[in-house]
Amino acid sequence: MSTITFILKDGSRRMVDIDDHPNAMQAAQFNNIPGIEAACGGFCSCATCHVYVESAEHLKGPRALPPPAPDEAAMLGGTAAQRDKKTSRLSCQILLSPALDGLVLRIPDRQ
Numbered sequence: 074m075s076t077i078t079f080i081l082k083d084g085s086r087r088m089v090d091i092d093d094h095p096n097a098m099q100a101a102q103f104n105n106i107p108g109i110e111a112a113c114g115g116f117c118s119c120a121t122c123h124v125y126v127e128s129a130e131h132l133k134g135p136r137a138l139p140p141p142a143p144d145e146a147a148m149l150g151g152t153a154a155q156r157d158k159k160t161s162r163l164s165c166q167i168l169l170s171p172a173l174d175g176l177v178l179r180i181p182d183r184q
């Protein structure tokens with residue numbers, strides 16, 4: 074079983090199984106993680122699934138996430154919470170695989 078962890082707005086952590094979910098947004102919604110609206114349903118056109126990547130190994134090095142595609146990068150320019158150039162991502166664009174076991178995502182204070 075592979076898992077990722079969400080850090081909620083109140084600072085609490087929720088670990089969820091990712092084995093049956095294609096992306097981090099869907100894993101959050103399936104597990105009733107609050108704070109990810111995902112208004113467009115995962116079509117990279119709303120920026121209401123914004124998260125910050127907190128696990129250092131997923132930012133740099135062999136386990137790093139691939140950089141945002143141009144459409145994700147463009148949508149990140151419209152997040153409600155402050156964008157962080159290094160850690161902000163759209164959770165619907167984080168494609169899950171066992172290689173992302175241990176990924177930690179922090180949910181911003183607003184979407």
Ligand code: FES
Pocket residue numbers: 098110111112113114115116117118119120121122148163164165166
């Ligand atoms: S769900 Fe709309 S951009 Fe991710």
